[in-house]
Amino acid sequence: MKKSHIVGIGEALWDVLPEGKKIGGAPANFAFHMSQFGYDAIAVSAVGDDDNGRELRDTLQSRGMKYLLPELDRPTGTVNVTLDAAGIPQYVITENVAWDHIPFTDQATEIARHTACICFGSLAQRSPASRESIDRFIGLMPADSLRIFDINLRQRYYDKEIIESSLRKCDILKINDEETLTVAALFGFAPDPESVCRRLKDDYSLRAVILTCGAAGSRVYYGDEVSILSTPKVEVADTVGAGDSFTAGFCAALLAGCSIARAHAVAVETSAYVCTQKGAMPLFPERITDMIK
16 A cells, blocks of 8 residues: 555644734644655645635645645634733634534545554644544554654643543654643653653653753653754744644654654754744755755
8 A cells, every 4th residue: 555645634723913814733834844845745624614714725725735624614713812911922722613623534534544644733632523533534544654643732622531542543742841741740740851751652652752842952762762952043033833843854854764863853953944934834945855865
């Protein structure tokens, strides 16, 4: 069976900011970056039969992105972003939107059966409908496909059951230092990022656990080894989509036959570059894409 597709499955939405709206959703960001590395990447979600949905599709198409975004009788997802008196952003993730009801179609079945790698998170699993579709999609993938759980804990839209179920489905977990403390509280672990990562890797027989700590660097735990890299010092434009590009850089390198340590290095450089650019979907220079050749 030919495995050709790389899939980001979950939320597709607009971030509605004071200065305007920007396309968002970790799965779409991941798929876009994987396509830049030369992979046949597809964003799988759902949009509404509305102007926001049509614009979201058009935006992805204009960037050369493949997608499976059925139109539903629900509004296209939005995240309303406001600034408080101190200038700190506050987020309201609209509920009961299209990506809460991702349908499992015949086309999704066909894509799943030819998927080499999938990235999924916890947010789109806040609704039973999308959770079931994600579960069915993963269940139809070839047994040796790569499954990445980029946990992405958001507000109250997760629980222990969702996290445990996802850990049982994945090969690799990506988590940040703040999220390890949340998981530690839910699972009754000691609140130490390193021990949480090692415990999750062992308890769920994971191939690797990726721990990102912002400016403090990142680690990848695999086997009995750990890869430790610092975060490059760059002039930051914004950090939107940096984590998604980290995941994409790592997966792109791993699928190209690179070692985990090399994949980690590619992820760090990819994420650092995205931080120097505005928005979540900048075009990569050849020095980034050539890292996996």
